[in-house]
Amino acid sequence: MPSESAPTPAWTVLGRAESAADAPVVRDHRVTVVDLGPDGEEIGRTTLAEAALPDLVRDREGGAEGSGVRQGPSSPPRWVVSDTPKWYPLLLASGVRIDRAHDLRLAHAILARSSLVTDRSALASSDEWDAGPVTAPEAGQAETLFDVAGGRGHVKEVPHGIDAALAEFARQQAAVGTATGPGRLRLLLAAESAGGLVAAEMHAAGVPWDVAEHERILDDLLGPKPGAGGKPAKMLVAAEEVRAALDDPQASLDSPTRLLTSLRNAGINVSSTSKWELAESTHPAIEPLLRYKRMARLLSANGWAWLDEWVAEGRYRPVYVPGGVVTGRWAASGGGALQIPRQLRPALRADDGWTLISADVAQLEPRALAAMSGDRAMAEAGSGRDLYSGLVDEGIVATRQEAKIAVLGAMYGSTTGEAGRLVPRLRQSFPAAMRLVDTAAEEGRRGGVVTTWLGRTSPEPGEGWRRVQARADQIDATPHDENRARRAAGDWGRFTRNFVVQGTAAEWALAWLADLRLRLARLPAIEDSPATASGPVFSRRAHLVFFLHDEVIVHAPEAHADAAADAIREAAASAGRLLFSGAPVDFPLDLTIGERAAAKQPGLDAGGHVSGRM
DNA sequence: AATGTGCGCGCG
DNA sequence: AAAGCGCGCGCACATT
Structure with a gap:
């Protein structure tokens, strides 16, 4: 419950407790929580064990069961954290979600470079904040290290101590204060930080994934799963067709260099083995070769090995990297979350009693x-x-x-x-x-x-x-x-x-996401649901499971499908108003509820490359 | 045996 | 058809 009658903090900063001189142990996992007033003045401070943090946050959020539904009249604070993936997974695993955050790492990356900030000198010198995100704590399988602009080659974390956080937050607030058009930057920082929350939440909830359906697709397109080191039957057949048509029994299809030699020996005059160039030839080897290449791609990118590595308990849990692209788009690390082929979208499958709702913006850019x-x-x-x-x-x-x-x-x-x-x-x-x-x-x-x-x-x-x-x-x-x-x-x-x-399109999408996650959190929870693999926060309520630049997929209890769809639409309208109030531009959605929600047909409007059918 | 690079292709 | 932008990943192959 909210403490005493202390003034309502505008911000609450979390940081690892600085070890006092008389600390009994060097590494006691303690957290210091500092409340700041609207002008950044400290109005409260407490230190507690890490394990006690979820309960404190739950109380301050004013909701029961981590629902995020406000009970009191005062709004919860904006939580200031060093790096969202450092702090939020612990809270989510404890059944606690938060409404609003300020991610110091993400904010630093924006402010230290923004031309709107008049005086960037303080931020430029605090370059310990110029670092990549921490890797997911439970990532037993994540082997890919990522680099964000500026952090090439070395994996470095931002500081997580309370003193460092308070100092950086003060620098950032001062920087925003000197900005021309501070309102827009504040909006961007809020949206970017909300994106950090969404990314952690989607990782925690996971994409509901039908392994049997995925395997059925693989079987259909490639043939039965081959033994270790072997290739699927249909690939072997296609390869033989190519070799016969080329009259080259030794031709290698997997090495571009050697394949190019074989093609040219057969009189096919191409300068590369890319499919668009091959497609111009009418040689009988081309059709089976393109078929082979499609199968090889599916096998290596999203075959049985991918399923083993990335899907567990009926959930695919990609690691999203908010702000990972210079333009502000998200990147992903591991599992190719942003490259799931349309072919496999039928493997996204809602839990029993739930449904998927997918929505994308037509011509966002x-x-x-x-x-x-x-x-x-x-x-x-x-x-x-x-x-x-x-x-x-x-x-x-x-x-x-x-x-x-x-x-x-x-x-x-x-x-x-x-x-x-x-x-x-x-x-x-x-x-x-x-x-x-x-x-x-x-x-x-x-x-x-x-x-x-x-x-x-x-x-x-x-x-x-x-x-x-x-x-x-x-x-x-x-x-x-x-x-x-x-x-x-x-x-x-x-x-x-x-x-x-x-x-700017990425900013609209962030605003959409940020608004949507709050609307979904305010939908009622369902009663009597069995525990699902979505974790304690999301097992009983509609939640985001997928985001791809201009598209979202929400996993919702069937009874809440229409309400969730409305939330998606309202959030889009709200994002348009928030960013471009007054501009006569609308952002219409293509929205689908149910069975086919995840399996939108290959793009009328996507980048222009309509993927081939196998 | 590890590490780097270019190619090809999936996504928007 | 690709082109013109932004990505990540797996593979073959070269380098260390």
Whole structure:
């Protein structure tokens, strides 16, 4: 229960207790909890055993059974932690969820680089906060170490002590105070931190995974599971067909170099073994070869070995890395969470009595661009309809396919081929949107930085890039030097052009997630449910299980499916208002409840590559 | 035997 | 069809 009649803290900082001089043991696992008032002044402090932390947090959250349902009139604090994966798994395992957090590591990464922050010197010098996330504590199987921008090669953790946390938090608050447009940065820090919570929660809950269905798919596409070291029967058959068609009984299909030699010996004139180049040939070896390659990919990426390693108790538990991509998108570490092939989506299977709800935003990036640039014409083209079809309706391009090429080309900086022909039409129809991306590209070509809608700033080009540019400016620069510099400048310009769009879209998605997790937590819990593999916090209520840039999947009790679907829609509308209040841009969802929820057909709108069927 | 690199391909 | 952006992973192959 809330303690005494102390003033309600605005922030509560968690940190490992600093060992006092008279501490009986050096490594006593104790935690210090410091309450801060609205101006950052300390208004309370207590130290307790690590094991007692969950109960304290549960009390402060004011909810029963970790439900997160508030009981008292005062709101729970925003918990300030060094690094969410360091602290939150323990709480979740104890049945405690929290509403709001401020993740010092994630916030530091944003603030130390944001061009909105006027004075970054204090944050720049506290570089012990420039580190990657801790690896998941129970990760017996996680062998992949990851590097985040700046931490290349060495795995370093941020400090977890209370003194370090308080000092860094004070630096961060001061930095936000000096920012131009502090509101946006505060919003970004809150959203980024909420993303940290969601990532930990989804890892704890896991994706409900039907192993039998996965095995059925493997059996269907590859044949029965082979013995150790063996290849599946259907792969062997395809390989023999290829060798026969090439008239090369020794041909190796697994080594690109040797395969290329075999292909050329058979008169197939290709410069690589990539599938798009192979597909242009009509040689009879090509069809079985492409079939073989699809099977080889499925086997190595998501075959029986993947199932053994990554799925246990009917749950796939990927490790998400919020902020792991420079643009602010999430990365994933281990198990290929962001690359689960559409082919396998039927293996996502709700528990008995539960259902899956999947929702994705149609054309998120162009909509983010329309909103941030205030381009009314572009907003109108996407209003209440498929944005690409909107371009056709408005007579800007002839077909939906052309619209897609033009829009993607505008955001990625395409200059050749069909995109080169179509993008200029957008420049005419959507001048504000095009000016925004063109300006971002120009800034990048000059070696400058660009910033997303909420304040995430692109990295500066590296030393090598600067050397190349400097070389081309020398009086004795060769045409080769100049070409190289022009190409590098163009590359960086396309990066910064895309950064503002991809990064702002990622901010919208974070706001969506952040709002959604709170709405789901406020749905009622179901009664009398058996314990599930989702853990103590999520066994009785709707929860997020999957997130992929512009798509979420929620696992919900059947009785709450409609309420959860509403929460997803309302959260999307709320995210749009929060980021772009007043802009006439909507973010329509494709939402599916039930059996087919996880198995959306290969992309009408996805990156453009419609995956082949086997 | 470990480590690094390029290729190819899955996802948005 | 890929192109133009951002990723992670497994494999073959080269290097240490």
